[in-house]
Every structure is written in structure tokens, then in C-alpha cells.
Amino acid sequence: MKTLFKNYLNTFNGLSKEVWWLALITLINRAGTMVIPFLSLYLTEDLEFTLKDVGWIMTAFGLGSVAGSWLGGKLTDKIGYYKVMVRSLLSTGVLFIALQFLNTFASLCVGIFLVMLVADMFRPAMFVALSAYSKPENKTRSVTLIRLAINLGFSAGPAVGGLIITTMSYGGLFWVDGITCILATVVLFLVLNPKKAKIQDDIIVKNPDSAYNDKAFFIFLIAMFLFGFIFLQYFSTMPIYYREAHVLSELQIGLLLGANGFFIFLLEMPLIKWLENSKHSKSSLMFFGAVLTALSFIVLNISTWSGVLIVGMFLMTVGEMIAFPFSNAFAMERAKKGNQGEYMALYSIAFSIAHIFGHNAGMRLVDGFGFDNTWLIMTGLGGVCAFLLFLLNIYVKKNPIKK
Incomplete structure (x- = not known):
């Protein structure tokens, strides 16, 4: 120990x-x-x-x-x-x-x-x-x-x-x-x-590229919007699903959602350290994170047994632990070639827009089509996100950032 x-x-x-x-x-x-x-x-x-x-x-x-x-x-x-x-x-x-x-x-x-x-x-x-x-x-x-x-x-x-x-x-x-x-x-x-702190990586770009002209970054932003859109369902529509479809108490719902934060606190840093030492690129790791998050929705339709909720939460948590840190690192790496503030602002905006539409759209989908069909739609959107990240991985390999 x-x-x-x-x-x-x-x-x-x-x-x-x-x-x-x-x-x-x-x-x-x-x-x-x-x-x-x-x-x-x-x-x-x-x-x-x-x-x-x-x-x-x-x-x-x-x-x-x-x-x-x-x-x-x-x-x-x-x-x-x-x-x-x-x-x-x-x-x-x-x-x-x-x-x-x-x-x-x-x-x-x-x-x-x-x-x-x-x-x-x-x-x-x-x-x-x-x-x-x-x-x-x-x-x-x-x-x-x-x-x-x-x-x-x-x-x-x-x-x-x-x-x-x-x-x-x-x-x-x-x-x-x-x-x-x-x-x-x-x-x-x-x-x-x-003036007092030690700068570790002082990046000065004499002729910065605009983030708006970076094709790879825009593929990435669309993928991150989609990822944010489906991820946010775990904090809006999912608690309602736990209550109505599986009749969980407020305490049980709290414990299930709390497990997400607990596993992140316990496992995310060792997991990221291990993945950093692997030979996988940031875009390929983001792809894997998106696949796991998409799978976390489809498993909910496999069985009415409440144990699948734990499986779904675990898949989403691991997907989140991989996708968020490496997407952030990808954005910071991409920002080295241009206006750093502009790049990081667009990265933040992708998730802000997901907040504007994600919660409301999820509620409307559940109201109009039911939980099972909503989870199928979310899985499909997760698949589109993963496909875009797959294309991104191919693109950045062919067009690496010039040092």
C-alpha cells in the first residue's frame, strides 16, 4: 500500500x-x-x-x-x-x-x-x-x-x-x-x-497564424463541441433517467454521480502519466476517449438491470479522463503556431456552445423520443465525434506543426 x-x-x-x-x-x-x-x-x-x-x-x-x-x-x-x-x-x-x-x-x-x-x-x-x-x-x-x-x-x-x-x-x-x-x-x-515567477515555455511567435485559418483546429473544435454535447447529458438528462427508468433514490443518484469525481481524483493522474509515456498521439487518444464515452450510452439499452448504470458511468469516466486532458494539451500545442489566446478562447467556446444547446436538446429529445432513442442518438453523435478525431489524426500526421 x-x-x-x-x-x-x-x-x-x-x-x-x-x-x-x-x-x-x-x-x-x-x-x-x-x-x-x-x-x-x-x-x-x-x-x-x-x-x-x-x-x-x-x-x-x-x-x-x-x-x-x-x-x-x-x-x-x-x-x-x-x-x-x-x-x-x-x-x-x-x-x-x-x-x-x-x-x-x-x-x-x-x-x-x-x-x-x-x-x-x-x-x-x-x-x-x-x-x-x-x-x-x-x-x-x-x-x-x-x-x-x-x-x-x-x-x-x-x-x-x-x-x-x-x-x-x-x-x-x-x-x-x-x-x-x-x-x-x-x-x-x-x-x-x-516578473517574479519562472516561465518554463515562453512562446513568442513573430508572425502568428490565425486559429480561424487552421483546418485541423476547426475539425478538432467541431469534435469537441460534439463531445461536450453528449458528455453534458450525464449532468442533465441522465439523473432523470436514473430516477424515472431505474427508480434510484436521491442518495443512490448522488453516489453514482459522486463516483465520477472520486475515480477522476484517484486514477486520472496515473492514467495520464502512463498514456504520456506511450507512443500514441494526442489525437488518437482523444479518439479512444470519444469511443468509450459513446459506448457509455449504448450499454444503457442492453439491459434493464441497474448494474449497467455503473458500467456506463465507468466507461464515461475513463473516456472523460482521456479526452479532456489530451484535447486541452492538443489545443495548447496547436496554439504555439499562432495567437495563443485566440486558440484557447475557441477551445473554451466549443464547450460553452455545448452548454447552451446540450442540456436543452437532451431534455427535448427525452420528451419527444424517450430515453432509449435518446441514448441511440447520443451514441450516434459520439460516433461522429470519434470519426472526426480519426480524420484529425490522419491530417496532423500528414501536416505536422513546423518547429
Whole structure:
């Protein structure tokens, strides 16, 4: 057991101090966005909005995310990742605190849009910072560490958020959210100032290529949109399926969804370390991840036995653990030939668009065609995603990035 634990810790070796600080800042930031899981409840119960109104407010949430990712990429290329990260975190903290004072439909649509616009400017800037502070050979594992921080933040955030609502009301939630973002800004300012921190991979491109002219990257973005579209079903339509088709209790559903985060925390870093040492390309590994995720839907139609839910969750979790880190590393590698902020912004936008359409489309498909047919459609979309990644693998082998 001691040897196993030591081998697990060894998978973190070689990551720079700055990457660890960036992971801590991400953890504080993500744990701090605890208002997000409770937003629909706050809008319906506290402010008494209709579900139709909440739907439009959540659309403003998605649109703000897309606009913020795009703007963050542009500003990162213009003024640098550090300034964008500091200003995004600090402004998000202030806006979260201010959000509690909005109570009309129009003001909340604008307010939520602005919060997400400013908050998601952080993402492309963070990815570029991650690329700068990571040695080229450690970038995939650096991404994996950030994912661990995000997963821990999302796990702790709702639990703490529920406690705050119980003891302090929703108003306290906005205050704590805002303060944690401001604290993350302070940590960032103290430990990650580029003048003091050690840059591991300072990429300077004299004549950068536009991401919009990169054919391989656009194949990749379409594939990532499709992957995000089907992946998000596990957090919207799938819990309803667990409840209605398999009559699971809230506790059982929570344990099943919680197993996803637990396995990621336990296995993702060793798995990525092992795959990094293999001879497989990033695009071929993404293909494998997409296939596993697509299979996680089709197995649900094989049997009415509830054990298939565990099989499906396991396949999706392994697919996610492979596809996300290597897709992120692929985007950062591709960004070396052009405007890094622009590349990483488009990567973030692909998933933001998946958020806008994925949840709503999944619900409508279930309502119109039932669960079994919806899972067949999701498997088909996963197959299209895998096929695009197969084509991408062929393309990048024939057209490698010039060093």
C-alpha cells in the first residue's frame, strides 16, 4: 500500500511550482462559484420566477460564457494572460456581490450575462498561463492537475454552499462567492507575477497564424463541441433517467454521480502519466476517449438491470479522463503556431456552445423520443465525434506543426 501511494505521488513529479499555485487559485475560484449550482433554485424559490423566465436567464448565462471566452482570448493576445486573470477574478468577485441586489427579470438577464462575460475571460488566459509555466513534456499532466483542482472545487462548493444557504440565506452565498474570487486574486498577485515567477515555455511567435485559418483546429473544435454535447447529458438528462427508468433514490443518484469525481481524483493522474509515456498521439487518444464515452450510452439499452448504470458511468469516466486532458494539451500545442489566446478562447467556446444547446436538446429529445432513442442518438453523435478525431489524426500526421 505504501509503494502504491508513493507511485501515485510520483505521477505529480516534475510539475513547476507555478502550476501548483495556479491549481490552488483554480481550486479557490471554482469552490467559490458555489452560487452556480443553486442559481435555478434561487431564481424560482427566492425570487419566484417561472421556469420559462429561468430558462431565458440561463440562456444569458451561456451567452455570457461564450462572449467572455472570446473576449478573454482577444485580451490575452493583446495585454497578456496575467493582466486578464487579475482583472477577471477581481471584477468577478465584485459582480457576484452586486448580483444579489438584482431582482427583476431584465436586470438579472443583464447581470448574469455580465458576470459570466467577466468570469469566463479567465479561462483562455489561465490556459495560456498554464502553457507558459509548464515544461513542454509536462503540459498534459499540468492540465490534469488543474482538472483535479476544478473537480475538488466543484465537489466542495455545493456542499459548502448548501451549508451557507441554511445558516445565512442566499445573500450570504453571493458574499462568500465574491470574497473567494477576491482572495484568489490576492493569491494570484502575490505568487504568479510574471516578473517574479519562472516561465518554463515562453512562446513568442513573430508572425502568428490565425486559429480561424487552421483546418485541423476547426475539425478538432467541431469534435469537441460534439463531445461536450453528449458528455453534458450525464449532468442533465441522465439523473432523470436514473430516477424515472431505474427508480434510484436521491442518495443512490448522488453516489453514482459522486463516483465520477472520486475515480477522476484517484486514477486520472496515473492514467495520464502512463498514456504520456506511450507512443500514441494526442489525437488518437482523444479518439479512444470519444469511443468509450459513446459506448457509455449504448450499454444503457442492453439491459434493464441497474448494474449497467455503473458500467456506463465507468466507461464515461475513463473516456472523460482521456479526452479532456489530451484535447486541452492538443489545443495548447496547436496554439504555439499562432495567437495563443485566440486558440484557447475557441477551445473554451466549443464547450460553452455545448452548454447552451446540450442540456436543452437532451431534455427535448427525452420528451419527444424517450430515453432509449435518446441514448441511440447520443451514441450516434459520439460516433461522429470519434470519426472526426480519426480524420484529425490522419491530417496532423500528414501536416505536422513546423518547429
